[in-house]
Amino acid sequence: MVMLEKILFLLCLASGLAEQPCEKDALDGYKVRLSIKTALGDQAYDWDENEMFLFRATLAFAMRTFNKGQDYDVADIHVCDETPRVSFWFVVMSPDNTTLVDKAEVEQAIRLSRHRINSAFLLTDQTLEFLGILPTLAPPVNPDVPPWLIVFGVVIGLVGAGIVFLLVSTMRQRRRKKEEDAEDEGDEEGIQVKELNHRGGCEDMDGINNKAFDDDRFTQM
Template identity: 60%
Template sequence: MLVRILVLLYLAGAPALAQTLCQPNASNGYMVRISIKTALGNQAYEWNENEMFLFRATMAFAMRRYYETKTYNVDNIIVCDQTPRVSFWFVVTSPDNAAMLTPKADVEKAVSMSRNRINNAFLLTDRTLEFLGIDPTLVEPVNPNTPPWLIVFGVVIGAVCAGIIVMLVSSLLQKRRKEKGIVEDGQDEEDRQMKGVENGNILDGSYNRGFTDDDRFTKL
């Protein structure tokens, strides 16, 4: 008799407890938005209690798969605030204590881990079955194949090599400019001497034999 009373009390209090735990914008809850018509068009199916039961079952599967050692059931998936355009909130209770909610971070990881299985159950995609606030997949950190120290070493060596090349090219250009300047100076000097000879003038450092012979005959 006592057992029956306890069962009746539990059944009577279960809806009230669920209503308390599952509320819009609950700290450990998530909103789901489903667009069946957008995904399937003329082949869209009607969302009803059977579909909701399937959703709760897939969520229980996702929680079992994530924890591995804990046994989640449909009763642990509480749904509330359902709208005709197929949107609702849900929370996940602990299998050990129905009054305790499963941490939000664990629910998020469980959903992300089984996201493809959940989508396939309803013939939907990440865009047409949205868990608002949960990324489609768990993004693993990218581990570079090349060690960081080797990348830094390569950058330093590259910078040193570039500096050496710049110095060599700069020295080569300066050397060519100097050689070109010397050649131009010599050419200018030669041009001046040739011009002086043509005008009958003696340039610095030039000896005119014609005037020497004239001086010799004059003395005689």
């Protein structure tokens, strides 16, 4: 009789452990912390059983996506040690409900579907934290215009600007040279005119006749 009671106790204990595989600081578990009010402010929603169901469903989705062909379900995601400030622990059971899934495998599945999990709760890596899992990098943004085309356009623009600058500089230099040549020609003409005027004055002075000496009235003395 005593042996039978021990057997029944062990069976109940084993059944209880099977039903509650999650515990705080579990080796294959992760702690989750949500900052809903910090992220959404006045638009923050209340965390309740429906939100927890959605979380377990997104985790099951992540495990299915990572392990193709394995049908994980909400029942395979076990949660425990939940607090009002929205933090809790969770572990993942295999689809046959016999073993806990390795922690490293759970991490890879979460990282693969992290953006889908965040989107489901309108949160980010900083406001929906899987403690122990580094935040994922944001997916690269694909610009409408290829980067090489942008670089090519910048180079062509610089080359065009350089050509225009050279043309304008050349035109200015030619114009300045013409103005200087015109000034030099004007100076030379002025010098020539002055020389001609000077020579003409001298000739007039040499060619002047004294009419007083040519008059016979004065020469008949």
